[in-house]
Amino acid sequence: xxxxxxxxxxxxxxxxxxxxxxxxxxxxxxxxxxxxxxxxxxxxxxxxxxxxxxxxxxxxxxxxxxxxxxxxxxxxxxxxxxxxxxxxxxxxxxxxxxxxxxxxxxxxxxxxxxxxxxxxxxxxxxxxxxxxxxxxxxxxxxxxxxxxxxxxxxxxxxxxxxxxxxxxxxxxxxxxxxxxxxxxxxxxxxxxxxxxxxxxxxxxxxxxxxxxxxxxxxxxxxxxxxxxxxxxxxxxxxxxxxxxxxxxxxxxxxxxxxxxxxxxxxxxxxxxxxxxxxxxxxxxxxxxxxxxxxxxxxxxxxxxxxxxxxxxxxxxxxxxxxxxxxxxxxxxxxxxxxxxxxxxxxxxxxxxxxxxxxxxxxxxxxxxxxxxxxxxxxxxxxxxxxxxxxxxxxxxxxxxxxxxxxxxxxxxxxxxxxxxxxxxxxxxxxxxxxxxxxxxxxxxxxxxxxxxxxxxxxxxxxxxxxxxxxxxxxxxxxxxxxxxxxx
Amino acid sequence: xxxxxxxxxxxxxxxxxxxxxxxxxxxxxxxxxxxxxxxxxxxxxxxxxxxxxxxxxxxxxxxxxxxxxxxxxxxxxxxxxxxxxxxxxxxxxxxxxxxxxxxxxxxxxxxxxxxxxxxxxxxxxxxxxxxxxxxxxxxxxxxxxxxxxxxxxxxxxxxxxxxxxxxxxxxxxxxxxxxxxxxxxxxxxxxxxxxxxxxxxxxxxxxxxxxxxxxxxxxxxxxxxxxxxxxxxxxxxxxxxxxxxxxxxxxxxxxxxxxxxxxxxxxxxxxxxxxxxxxxxxxxxxxxxxxxxxxxxxxxxxxxxxxxxxxxxxxxxxxxxxxxxxxxxxxxxxxxxxxxxxxxxxxxxxxxxxxxxxxxxxxxxxxxxxxxxxxxxxxxxxxxxxxxxxxxxxxxxxxxxxxxxxxxxxxxxxxxxxxxxxxxxxxxxxxxxxxxxxxxxxxxxxxxxxxxxxxxxxxxxxxxxxxxxxxxxxxxxxxxxxxxxxx
Numbered sequence: 001x002x003x004x005x006x007x008x009x010x011x012x013x014x015x016x017x018x019x020x021x022x023x024x025x026x027x028x029x030x031x032x033x034x035x036x037x038x039x040x041x042x043x044x045x046x047x048x049x050x051x052x053x054x055x056x057x058x059x060x061x062x063x064x065x066x067x068x069x070x071x072x073x074x075x076x077x078x079x080x081x082x083x084x085x086x087x088x089x090x091x092x093x094x095x096x097x098x099x100x101x102x103x104x105x106x107x108x109x110x111x112x113x114x115x116x117x118x119x120x121x122x123x124x125x126x127x128x129x130x131x132x133x134x135x136x137x138x139x140x141x142x143x144x145x146x147x148x149x150x151x152x153x154x155x156x157x158x159x160x161x162x163x164x165x166x167x168x169x170x171x172x173x174x175x176x177x178x179x180x181x182x183x184x185x186x187x188x189x190x191x192x193x194x195x196x197x198x199x200x201x202x203x204x205x206x207x208x209x210x211x212x213x214x215x216x217x218x219x220x221x222x223x224x225x226x227x228x229x230x231x232x233x234x235x236x237x238x239x240x241x242x243x244x245x246x247x248x249x250x251x252x253x254x255x256x257x258x259x260x261x262x263x264x265x266x267x268x269x270x271x272x273x274x275x276x277x278x279x280x281x282x283x284x285x286x287x288x289x290x291x292x293x294x295x296x297x298x299x300x301x302x303x304x305x306x307x308x309x310x311x312x313x314x315x316x317x318x319x320x321x322x323x324x325x326x327x328x329x330x331x332x333x334x335x336x337x338x339x340x341x342x343x344x345x346x347x348x349x350x351x352x353x354x355x356x357x358x359x360x361x362x363x364x365x366x367x368x369x370x371x372x373x374x375x376x377x378x379x380x381x382x383x384x385x386x387x388x389x390x391x392x393x394x395x396x397x398x399x400x401x402x403x404x405x406x407x408x409x410x411x412x413x414x415x416x417x418x419x420x421x422x423x424x425x426x427x428x429x430x431x432x433x434x435x436x437x438x439x440x441x442x443x444x445x446x447x448x449x450x451x452x453x454x455x456x457x458x459x460x461x462x463x464x465x466x467x468x469x470x471x472x473x474x475x476x477x478x479x480x481x482x483x484x485x486x487x
Numbered sequence: 488x489x490x491x492x493x494x495x496x497x498x499x500x501x502x503x504x505x506x507x508x509x510x511x512x513x514x515x516x517x518x519x520x521x522x523x524x525x526x527x528x529x530x531x532x533x534x535x536x537x538x539x540x541x542x543x544x545x546x547x548x549x550x551x552x553x554x555x556x557x558x559x560x561x562x563x564x565x566x567x568x569x570x571x572x573x574x575x576x577x578x579x580x581x582x583x584x585x586x587x588x589x590x591x592x593x594x595x596x597x598x599x600x601x602x603x604x605x606x607x608x609x610x611x612x613x614x615x616x617x618x619x620x621x622x623x624x625x626x627x628x629x630x631x632x633x634x635x636x637x638x639x640x641x642x643x644x645x646x647x648x649x650x651x652x653x654x655x656x657x658x659x660x661x662x663x664x665x666x667x668x669x670x671x672x673x674x675x676x677x678x679x680x681x682x683x684x685x686x687x688x689x690x691x692x693x694x695x696x697x698x699x700x701x702x703x704x705x706x707x708x709x710x711x712x713x714x715x716x717x718x719x720x721x722x723x724x725x726x727x728x729x730x731x732x733x734x735x736x737x738x739x740x741x742x743x744x745x746x747x748x749x750x751x752x753x754x755x756x757x758x759x760x761x762x763x764x765x766x767x768x769x770x771x772x773x774x775x776x777x778x779x780x781x782x783x784x785x786x787x788x789x790x791x792x793x794x795x796x797x798x799x800x801x802x803x804x805x806x807x808x809x810x811x812x813x814x815x816x817x818x819x820x821x822x823x824x825x826x827x828x829x830x831x832x833x834x835x836x837x838x839x840x841x842x843x844x845x846x847x848x849x850x851x852x853x854x855x856x857x858x859x860x861x862x863x864x865x866x867x868x869x870x871x872x873x874x875x876x877x878x879x880x881x882x883x884x885x886x887x888x889x890x891x892x893x894x895x896x897x898x899x900x901x902x903x904x905x906x907x908x909x910x911x912x913x914x915x916x917x918x919x920x921x922x923x924x925x926x927x928x929x930x931x932x933x934x935x936x937x938x939x940x941x942x943x944x945x946x947x948x949x950x951x952x953x954x955x956x957x958x959x960x961x962x963x964x965x966x967x968x969x970x971x972x973x974x
Contacts, residue, residue, distance in 0.1 A: 015900050022903060044795035052792060056801035056834065063797035069555050094797050160759040163766050272647040279650050305539060308531035310550035310581050314543035322809045347543065413502050416509060 006206040013213040014053035020220045021054055021090075028087035028326075029223055030134045033216060034096045037141025038179075039169040040151040041202045043094050046141060049209040050216065051092075059090035064099065073281075073340040075385035076100075077125055081334035084129060086326035097122050098138070098186060106175075106182040119189045124377050130194035130229055131370060132328050137219050138195060139212060140187060141202040145176040194229035234369040241441045244452060245433050248395045253457035266466045267306040273473045274343065278311050282476060283338035283387040286469060287349045290394030291432065292422040293404040295458045296347055299394065299465045304345065311341065317348035329353055329363075329371075330378060337382060350375055351391075354439050359431045372442040383447035388476045390469055391448060393436060394455040398429060493693040500700040501540035507707045508541055508577075515574035515813075516710055517621045520703060521583045524628025525666075526656040527638040528689045530581050533628060536696040537703065538579075546577040551586065560768070560827040562872035563587075564612055568821035571616065573813035584609050585625070585673060593662075593669040606676045611864050617681035617716055618857060619815050624706050625682060626699060627674060628689040632663040681716035721856040728928045731939060732920050735882045740944035753953045754793040760960045761830065765798050769963055770825035770874040773956060774836045777881030778919065779909040780891040782945045783834055786881065786952045791832065799830040804839060816840055816850075816858075817865060824869060837862055838878075841926050846918045859929040870934035875963045877956055878935060880923060881942040885916055 001009070024031065033050075035043045047061070062083050071079045077097065085091040101118050104110040110118070126136055143151070152173060155165050172179050187197050198215040202208040254262075277284060286303075288296040304312055315336045324332045330350060338344035353375070358368040379389055396404075405426075408418040425432070444450045451468050455461035488496070511518065520537075522530045534548070549570050558566045564584065572578040588605050591597040597605070613623050630638070639660060642652050659666050674684050685702040689695040741749075764771060773790075775783040791799055802823045811819045817837060825831035840862070845855040866876055883891075892913075895905040912919070931937045938955050942948035 019900070044797055048792070048794065048796045051796050052788060055803075056787075057803045057805065061796050061800065068557055070557060092796075160762050164762070275647050275651070300543075301539060305535070307535065309535045309538050309548050309579075310531055313548065316542075316544045318544065413506070 003206065006210070010049070010206065010209055010213070013210065013217065017053040017213055017217050017220070018055065020217060020224065021058055023224055024135075024220055025058055025088040027224060029220075030085045030087060030129075031090040031220070032084065032129065032134055032136050033090060033092045034098065034136075034138045035092070035094050035141065036096065036098050036102070036139065037200070037202065038143050038148055039172050040148055040155065040165075041141035041143045042205065042208070043141060045205060046200075046202065046208050046212055047092065047094060049205070050212055053213060054090070058088065059092055060085065061092045061094065064093055064095040070339070073283075074337065075381050075387070077121065077381060078334060078337065080125065081331060084134070084328060084331055086323065088326075097125065098190065102182060102186050105186065106172075106179050119186075121377075121381065122190055123192055123195075126190075126192065126195035128330070128374050128377075129328060133228070134328075135219055135223050136195035137216055138190075138197045139200050139215065140183070140197055141200050141208065143202050145173065147203045148173050148176070192229075234366055236369055236372070236442070238441070241438050243433075243437055244440050245395060245437055248452055248454055250395065250397055250400070250454050250456040252454040252460050254460045254463060256459065259459040259463060262463050263302065263466075266463065266470065267302070269470055270303070270466060270473075271306045271308070273470060273477065274307050274311055276477050277343070277388075277473060278308075278341040280477060281340035281386075282473075283340050283382070283385065284343040284469075284473060285338055285382060285387055285389050286343065286345045287351065287389075287391040288345070288347050288394065289349065289351050289355065289392065289436075290453075290455065291396060291401055291429075292425055293401050293408070293417075294394035294396045294455050295461055296394055298458055299392070299453075299462050300345055300347060302462045303466055303469060307343070312343040312345060313338075314345045314347060317346060317352060329357075330374065333378075338387065340386075350378070351439060351443075354443075355432065355435050358435050359428055372439075375443055376445060376448075379443075379445065379448040386476075388472050389448040390472045391450045392453050392465060392468070393440070393450060394453045394461060396455050398426070400456045401426065490693065493697070497536070497693065497696055497700070500697065500704065504540040504700055504704050504707070505542065507704060507711065508545055510711055511622075511707055512545055512575035514711060516707075517572045517574060517616075518577040518703075518707070519571065519616065519621055519623050520577060520579045521585065521623075521625045522579070522581050522628065523583065523585050523589070523626065524687070524689065525630050525635055526659050527635050527642065527652075528628035528630045529692065529695070530628060532692060533687075533689065533695050533699055534579065534581060536692070537699055540700060541577070545575065546579055547572065548579045548581065551580055551582040557826070560770075561824065562868050562874070564608065564868060565821060565824065567612065568818060571621070571815060571818055573810065575813075584612065585677065589669055589673050592673065593659075593666050606673075608864075608868065609677055610679055610682075613677075613679065613682035615817070615861050615864075616815060620715070621815075622706055622710050623682035624703055625677075625684045626687050626702065627670070627684055628687050628695065630689050632660065634690045635660050635663070679716075721853055723856055723859070723929070725928070728925050730920075730924055731927050732882060732924055735939055735941055737882065737884050737887070737941050737943040739941040739947050741947045741950060743946065746946040746950060749950050750789065750953075753950065753957065754789070756957055757790070757953060757960075758793045758795070760957060760964065761794050761798055763964050764830070764875075764960060765795075765828040767964060768827035768873075769960075770827050770869075770872070771830040771960060772825055772869060772874055772876050773830065773832045774838065774876075774878040775832070775834050775881065776836065776838050776842065776879065776923075777940075777942065778883060778888055778916075779912055780888050780895070780904075781881035781883045781942050782948055783881055785945055786879070786940075786949050787832055787834060789949045790953055790956060794830070798828065799832060800825075801832045801834060804833060804835040816844075817861065820865075825874065827873075837865070838926060838930075841930075842919065842922050845922050846915055859926075862930055863932060863935075866930075866932065866935040873963075875959050876935035877959045878937045879952055879955070880927070880937060880939045881948060882939055883942050885913070887943045888913065 035047050037043060051059070051061070060083075064079075067079065080097055083091050083093075101110075101115070101122060104118075105115050130136055152165055152169055156162050187199075191197050198211070200208050200211045200215070288300065290296055300314055304314065313336070315333075317332075320329075320332065329352075333346070333350045336344055336346075353363065353371040354368050357363045358365075383389055405418055405422065408414040440450050440452075451464075453461050453464050453468075522534050524530060538546070538548070547570075551566075554566065567584055570578050570580075588597075588602070588609065591605075592602050617623055639652050639656055643649050674686075678684050685698070687695050687698050687702070775787065777783055787801055791801065800823070802820075804819075807816075807819065816839075820833070820837045823831055823833075840850065840858040841855045844850045845852075870876055892905055892909065895901040927937050927939070938951075940948045940951050940955075
């Protein structure tokens with residue numbers, strides 16, 4: 001084809017893709033399009049060729065460079081989770097988690113074990129999104145060693161762009177064969193039915209443009225026709241599931257005077273620990289779950305009463321708002337996972353997926369069955385980053401809950417806390433108990449264990465909560481190297 | 488009062504404030520609460536005393552430390568604009584724009600002229616928010632020289648907290664009187680009816696707690712009772728307003744072959760300039776306004792066709808979405824103002840306030856009349872940061888618009904672009920013309936001039952747009968010092 005013929009073909013492909021983008025918007029399909037490939041392969045130019053087909057209202061471009069300081073203080077996938085698109089939108093990445101991994105493998109900065117974990121994490125991230133309906137298109141722009149050399153030389157001669165050529169670009173060209181091997185390995189280990197690679201021969205811009213637009217078009221058409229990548233059926237192993245909640249000794253209590261004495265000492269202690277973990281850069285995530293009126297708010301208040309508010313944040317999880325609804329259920333939590341040195345407290349949490357969403361049918365059985373693994377892997381990544389994870393289930397019995405509801409009805413300062421939904425949830429007590437027991441069984445891990453708190457006596461519960469947090473923080477603070485103090 | 492009596496008073500104040508917070512939430516009132524004061528005055532502890540009264544669903548705490556890298560590449564107020572709360576919420580700042588200013592004045596890092604500008608900017612920021620209904624409470628925590636010295640010594644002796652004491656804390660204590668003078672000046676120059684200061688004597692925690700809660704309570708009660716800080720009536724000066732749009736020569740056109748020849752050269756040029764401004768860290772903001780079907784999209788496409796998508800972003804301004812509606816009208820634009828080295832293109836913009844919102848009555852006359860000054864000041868701040876600002880009005884006549892509407896009706900790939908609203912807007916042609924003429928008159932500034940583009944001939948318009956952008960970039964690139972290249 002001549003250049004003009006090619007351009008006519010490209011124009012036609014673009015019009016069609018523009019139409020598909022509008023259909024995907026209506027259908028609420030989220031897409032992640034990833035550009036990887038050789039240095040000087042033309043990521044910028046070729047990405048722009050794709051963008052010319054698209055309505056700017058529906059995509060956002062993310063150049064992934066060296067991490068910014070806010071990214072460094074969060075786990076690796078934080079910067080990518082927070083960039084996943086809302087319903088109907090596209091996130092387009094210039095380099096991604098893959099490029100980062102590739103560089104590390106290529107430069108020998110990562111041993112095989114570490115690299116293997118990263119490959120798994122990468123596949124898991126993509127699977128998690130694909131399972132939720134995200135369309136994933138991964139493009140690898142391939143040029144020959146000679147072509148790369150020619151381009152680097154040409155760039156260096158251009159005064160406007162010579163600064164774009166870095167030492168590492170030439171390193172890549174020098175060790176082209178090694179890099180090719182590393183790239184091959186990356187592609188082989190991250191090629192999946194739900195997030196396949198397309199290799200784009202990029203020596204010629206027009207040829208590559210056609211191939212890229214066609215790859216995105218084919219993926220969208222297939223999705224719009226109703227095809228979803230098949231992931232295997234969920235099989236939850238194990239059982240019978242122990243009924244932990246029936247064994248909780250709810251008679252546990254503590255006298256008022258002992259409570260006040262203990263509380264003062266514990267709060268003083270937690271204040272000191274907070275400064276330590278801030279100073280040492282340890283992130284802490286504390287989860288509160290349990291029935292309505294179990295006393296979560298009261299525990300959080302006593303836990304935070306003597307903390308420095310510049311280092312903790314309470315994240316209440318109400319029903320998702322309009323924006324949260326357009327994202328993956330984990331997205332809002334990734335946005336609030338603690339940075340180094342910070343404490344994030346979750347008043348209800350991502351466990352909503354296997355509790356309220358399961359019981360109320362807000363998601364499919366497949367969704368909540370899959371969630372155990374998603375949650376365990378998420379918490380594993382947090383823990384690997386050094387995050388202290390403490391998870392509480394506050395348990396009360398039905399009689400105590402009734403007493404508290406009735407008290408809320410009559411106390412003018414508490415009546416706002418009681419809603420019709422609380423009464424409805426109460427009717428489903430057994431279903432919530434069953435869901436909670438299964439949750440303990442499947443998500444109690446060494447790195448993120450559950451603590452069931454006997455909460456019929458509020459005072460007993462508060463002391464147990466603070467003591468548990470202190471123990472977890474102390475254990476971990478001892479293990480950490482001192483990090484740099486932030487200004 | 489004894490400690491216990493104080494605590495009982497505090498509990499009562501908290502319950503009442505909690506109730507007010509719920510009312511403010513229902514009423515949609517946004518609040519900004521600012522903690523400033525001496526080092527070791529107890530900002531953390533006292534802020535937490537306030538938080539204990541509040542529902543965590545309704546506030547967010549922002550510790551303002553040294554700017555992060557993403558903050559450094561934006562104008563000074565970016566980090567604060569992006570943290571303004573949505574309807575019904577509170578943003579609580581530990582240090583703010585004031586603390587930053589105070590340090591600079593105190594340390595003599597800012598000359599009087601620069602400081603005066605910052606004081607004005609600071610007042611303007613607060614006025615802009617207050618005019619839109621934001622409640623502003625500014626607290627200055629005051630301790631004596633001796634008390635500060637005692638506290639710093641105590642902190643230094645505490646192994647868990649000794650790292651918190653910095654050299655600059657001791658500097659402040661050493662030069663207490665100078666600092667006091669600087670603080671006095673800050674307070675005097677930023678004390679306004681719409682954002683008043685409360686001085687909080689903070690030697691005693693309980694006394695200070697009561698005073699803080701009472702200050703916030705009083706401000707909220709007053710607002711809930713319907714009181715708004717009086718700002719003077721708007722008087723727009725000048726006139727008569729020239730009818731620029733009637734003088735536009737819409738017969739201007741350019742032949743096809745000349746267009747293509749010019750376009751190729753211009754696009755090559757703009758690609759090079761983009762690399763230059765990226766390399767030199769110059770931000771660029773390009774605004775497109777004009778009637779429906781004036782060709783804004785087509786101009787943007789030709790402008791960006793050869794740009795690197797990792798360095799530009801197109802921001803279309805549709806009607807505000809659910810989140811944008813809960814914020815100040817400038818908030819969404821602050822979020823998208825270009826970082827150093829980036830190009831932000833606005834397909835419609837903040838000028839919506841004085842165009843569609845004015846004509847359609849989406850805001851009050853007072854709102855849009857005030858907006859000219861708000862916009863000029865915003866653009867001045869961008870320009871002062873080094874941002875190149877280019878503003879286009881694409882003008883077509885009614886006959887040409889009709890031709891384009893009819894074409895869109897029949898072209899299957901363009902029909903989605905035409906909505907009933909376009910026809911309705913057309914009926915208000917004269918009102919939009921009047922609003923546009925007044926907009927040119929009031930917002931055409933040396934640092935952010937308007938360019939009216941004769942757009943009946945699309946080809947002519949595209950060339951003029953690109954040439955204008957190139958001229959503006961070239962002029963500014965020449966003026967800039969080389970900044971560090973980002974990795």
